[in-house]
Amino acid sequence: xxxxxxxxxxxxxxxxxxxxxxxxxxxxxxxxxxxxxxxxxxxxxxxxxxxxxxxxxxxxxxxxxxxxxxxxxxxxxxxxxxxxxxxxxxxxxxxxxxxxxxxxxxxxxxxxxxxxxxxxxxxxxxxxxxxxxxxxxxxxxxxxxxxxxxxxxxxxxxxxxxxxxxxxxxxxxxxxxxxxxxxxxxxxxxxxxxxxxxxxxxxxxxxxxxxxxxxxxxxxxxxxxxxxxxxxxxxxxxxxxxxxxxxxxxxxxxxxxxxxxxxxxxxxxxxxxxxxxxxxxxxxxxxxxxxxxxxxxxxxxxxxxxxxxxxxxx
Numbered sequence: 001x002x003x004x005x006x007x008x009x010x011x012x013x014x015x016x017x018x019x020x021x022x023x024x025x026x027x028x029x030x031x032x033x034x035x036x037x038x039x040x041x042x043x044x045x046x047x048x049x050x051x052x053x054x055x056x057x058x059x060x061x062x063x064x065x066x067x068x069x070x071x072x073x074x075x076x077x078x079x080x081x082x083x084x085x086x087x088x089x090x091x092x093x094x095x096x097x098x099x100x101x102x103x104x105x106x107x108x109x110x111x112x113x114x115x116x117x118x119x120x121x122x123x124x125x126x127x128x129x130x131x132x133x134x135x136x137x138x139x140x141x142x143x144x145x146x147x148x149x150x151x152x153x154x155x156x157x158x159x160x161x162x163x164x165x166x167x168x169x170x171x172x173x174x175x176x177x178x179x180x181x182x183x184x185x186x187x188x189x190x191x192x193x194x195x196x197x198x199x200x201x202x203x204x205x206x207x208x209x210x211x212x213x214x215x216x217x218x219x220x221x222x223x224x225x226x227x228x229x230x231x232x233x234x235x236x237x238x239x240x241x242x243x244x245x246x247x248x249x250x251x252x253x254x255x256x257x258x259x260x261x262x263x264x265x266x267x268x269x270x271x272x273x274x275x276x277x278x279x280x281x282x283x284x285x286x287x288x289x290x291x292x293x294x295x296x297x298x299x300x301x302x303x304x305x306x307x308x309x310x311x312x313x314x
Contacts, residue, residue, distance in 0.1 A: 001104070002026040003214065004063045006046055006094065007070030009033060011171045012109060012203050016067055019207035023215065028063060032070055032086075046070055049089040056097035065104035065214050068094060068147075074113070074136040074174065083139035092146030099154035105220065107210055108147050110161040112225070112281060113137030118274035124163075124199075125282040126223050148222055160220035162209060165227050165281050168301060169203030176200070179234075180305060183241030190254035194235035199227035199281035205294045212291045227281035228294040234275075240298040244305025 003020055007013040008029035017027055030046040047055040060066075072078055072086035091108060098106045112124055117133025132138045144161040151159040168176050182189075206226060213220050239249050283293055294300065 001064040002028055002062055003065045003067055004028045004030060004059055005067045005069060006030045007032070007068070007109075008043075010069060011169070011173065012167060012206055013069035014171075015169065015203045015207040016069060016210050019204075019211050020067075020214070023211050025065075025214070028059075030059060030070070046090075047093075049085045049093060051093075053093070053097065056093050057101060059094075060097055060101035063098075063102055066094065066098045066102060066106045067210055067214075068106065068108045071109065071140075072136075074111075074134075078136075080135035080139075083135045084142065087136070087139035088142035088146060091143035092150060095147040095150035095159065099150045099156050099159075104158060105214055106147060106151065106159040107213055107220075108143060108159070108161045109206070110144055110163045110223075111137065111140045112163050112165050112279070114141035114144060114161075114163060116279065119277050120279060121277045123280045123282055125225050126221070126285055128225075144223070157219040159222070160213065161223045162206070163223060163225045163281075164206060165199040165201055165279070167201055167203050167206060168304065170304065170307065172203075172304075176237075179237055180241050180308075183238050183247070183305065184245055186242075186247045186250065188250040188252050188254075189238060191235050191251040192254065193275075194233065194238060194251065196234050196276050197231045197278045197280060198234065198237075199231045199279060200297055201226050201228055201281075202294045202297070202300055209286060209291050212286075212289075216289065218289075221285065224286045225281050225283055226286065226293075227283045228297045229283075230295070230297065231280045232297050236298055237301060240301040241305040244302040244307075245309050246306075 003025045005013055005017050005027060008017050009031045017029060020027060028042045030044050032046045044059060068091060072083055095106055114132055114137050115124055115128050115130045130141050132141045147159050166176050209226055235251055242249050
């Protein structure tokens with residue numbers, strides 16, 4: 001069986017491709033950045049959102065399943081129209097072609113931002129009513145809708161969205177990368193500002209979930225929420241990174257109000273509230289279907305910092 005993996009040269013896509021090959025699947029890789037495909041076997045440039053339908057249908061030749069990792073991530077330089085084009089329109093076009101040409105699954109890597117904003121505090125599972133609060137989140141939710149509508153119109157099941165919390169692993173970016181850099185400074189930090197608890201998921205666990213859903217016989221549910229087995233506190237994340245870097249922990253019993261005041265003075269109250277938000281994802285549904293989540297989140301984070309500390313490159 002052949003799997004088309006879009007975004008196959010990206011942070012998560014590379015791990016998905018590796019895991020699927022280990023499981024014995026043939027792979028066709030597609031990327032929005034063709035320069036990254038040089039020398040790769042069975043590789044194609046991913047059509048743009050306004051490409052003719054024939055370009056999308058051509059991707060499906062000899063393909064059984066599609067894993068759609070390609071996305072415009074939560075980049076501050078992107079605007080609402082950019083997010084909509086890549087994360088919603090492109091997803092819909094790809095799903096329309098897949099619904100009429102493949103016999104297997106369509107797995108879309110979505111985000112918990114399709115359900116809740118960064119400032120939301122609470123638990124998130126498949127029953128949580130979607131209430132995206134940013135252009136990125138709205139585009140991911142629209143991508144989910146367009147995918148499911150395409151398969152429903154074709155009278156097909158087999159399409160599913162995996163809603164991901166922050167993903168960690170070698171090459172990660174975003175807020176987790178920022179926390180890793182903060183940990184590497186060795187600065188003393190107020191523990192009172194690091195009490196928020198978050199669910200994370202490793203890119204290995206995401207790749208394992210994709211493989212599990214392609215191998216598992218019953219059709220998937222329309223959505224799944226992923227995460228590692230247990231959420232972790234922000235202070236624990238900093239501590240794990242500093243252990244990996246062999247730095248002093250330096251989490252002090254200081255009040256958080258100076259940081260809160262500074263955020264207020266520079267107009268970053270919303271960012272401060274998001275930093276304090278506790279978001280716990282419940283992966284029970286996919287676990288009940290046989291998927292095994294990562295159980296040693298802090299150990300994996302520590303190892304990431306240790307590997308970076310040992311690397312000869314900055």
